[in-house]
Amino acid sequence: MSDAAFDDLEGAANLDPENPYITNPKTAFEDADSLSEGEAETQVARLREAVRFHDYRYYVLNDPVISDRAYDRLFERLQELEDAFDLRAEDSPTRRVGGEPVEELGTVEHVAPMLSIDSSGDESDVREFDERVRRNVDGDVDYVCEPKFDGLSIEIVYEDGRYVRAATRGDGQTGEDVTENVRTIESVPSRLRGDHPGFLAVRGEVYMPREAFQEHNRERVEAGEEPFANPRNAAAGTLRQLDPSVTADRPLDCFFYDILAAGEREEDVADATASRGALGAEGLDTHWSEHEQFPDWGLKVNDRTRLVEDIEDAIAYRNELQDAREDLDYEIDGVVYKVNSRAQCADLGTTSRHYRWAYAYKFPARSETTRITDIVVQVGRTGRLTPVALLEPVDVAGVTVSRASLHNQDEIAAMDVNVGDDVRVERAGEVIPYVDEVVEKHATGHFEMPDECPVCGSETERRGPLHYCTGGLACPAQLKRSVEYFASDDGLDIEGLGTEAAEQFVEEGLVDSVADLYELTVDDIAELDGWGETSARKLVDELADSRDPSLAEFLAAIGIPEVGPTVARDLARHFGGLDAVLDASEDDLREVDGVGETVAGEIREFFENERNRDVIERLRDRGVTPHVESEETGSELDGLTVVFTGSVEDWTRDELEALVEEHGGNATGSVSSNTDYLVVGDNPGTTKREDADTEGVPVLSPEEFFELLDDRGIEV
Structure with a gap:
């Protein structure tokens, strides 16, 4: 092939111009038995180079130069020669078919902390984030805006340009070792291209494309298996398989969007922290330069990512992407804003759990319309009766919903809802389905809670808006x-x-x-x-x-x-x-x-x-003897009383309260005049916030709460 022909192919730099498998490859190969060992080694080297190039064209540039059938034949020939001449290699593209099963997934310590991102669905909170950023850095601030993928965040490490390991985010410090499973993902290169750092740790998002998800679920149903609930569950479950060959058979993909650490050797970044100024690759002083550099290294990026000059454009980007959400072939639940300048990121720093230079602006809960086919009443452990609507199945935010809460009799009466009505169903926090309103009334009147328990027949009694079975145990x-x-x-x-x-x-x-x-x-x-x-x-x-x-x-x-x-x-x-x-x-x-x-x-x-x-x-x-624990506690929070409301990413309420008490503070369940702080997470209730306003109790965001712990010398 002529040098001119190679020059016409983007990404062909550094390729052997004599490689016959780059364009218009001949796929009628001679028998492997007719090759000498040296001839086989030469052909294998050229096939590996060609397959990597075609992967790059297909997955990164989205512009293949050969047919799928020709690609498959090159891949099969490579696999055939590796087996026949025992020429297998760790970084060969054929490793994508999966290695040996493992007994369990081990754990890996991340090169640098994989922190979470503070988030909100309120525009006012996004503007507050922008104001905090501008107060704490010098100069103009621009933002890189990217989709907030609803997949599984991973760290992938390359040494001397070769793929060496991958791990899930886990707790941010350590994650599950999914090296062999991620190796099977075709959009994750086994070797980097171009002029890359000797050591590179990047962050990406593994996901299952929507169309591939639907096809894979159809195959599962036809095989008599349970379908996955949504693409994120499918991706997470697939990545955690103990048998990499199972992962290889499932249609996973990956976007890359962040450098976690870079240097000539791993030792050069061993002492790095989450301060962005300490971790970057030479010459890449902005997030946008990283985004532009990744494809040259063979790392797939999202083409919806955008650089904007101010928060107004960032908000407009979010609204634009929300409108385009249904047209995308991947699930997103919002957008992420990152301060573009790495120097400014370093100045902003981090909390123990969040980057101060990034923020997620989430989309509102998604809703769909369907019909109520029946209403059943469940009985809980305290005797509380809960009305549940059975629905004609409907897809809400990627999850098939067939039942939803009706809360209580007062809510039912207020909505005037009954069996047969068409209703709008939403998922609170993208998780819990509930009936939001009646869209079209077909039934007469509204559903009435029963006078007798549907399980034991005992009388029911009403206490405020709730009904209870009087049967007890x-x-x-x-x-x-x-x-x-x-x-x-x-x-x-x-x-x-x-x-x-x-x-x-x-x-x-x-x-x-x-x-x-x-x-x-x-x-x-x-x-x-x-x-x-x-x-x-x-x-x-x-x-x-x-x-x-x-x-x-x-x-x-x-x-x-x-x-x-x-x-x-x-x-x-x-x-x-x-x-x-x-x-x-x-x-x-x-x-x-x-x-x-x-x-x-x-x-x-x-x-x-x-x-x-x-x-x-x-x-x-029968010998059950409760005892009072007398554990020694720290004194860092001595005298402080803290109340939590809403959810905090990666923490349960029990864990947060135990954390406060371990360091000498009190964590109580309600706000009073004795409360020092109310910590408000995502989807909070209104009662505690109203009580805090009444009692004059300071309100902290989770980020501010962890800053308080940092100030008191508590590491989490």
């Missing part, structure tokens, strides 16, 4: 949920005793209350369907180990209405013993931080119930 539904909750993570954390086991024990008559769990024998359990002696023995041992819970764990586990782990800890800390809690009056209970009039009434009513007192005494008779 005589109601099988309440008993099943009570047993399940007793053993859950929020209770005594008894492994092996989940929903199915709780239902089975109740239905078989083995359990009439949670106290009966401690009388179960190996023989009792082993005789049940799905159990054997080994699993039965393991559960009996777990039950035995749970006989010494903390008082807080015990109070949370026994199912007192309105008492979860947080209030349970408050009660245990205040009273110091089970008998003191049992005998406390409502006035005594209201003295506890986090316990108001309603909660105090629920607790007192629970303990005055003879059946509940009997269950507690029977638990004690």
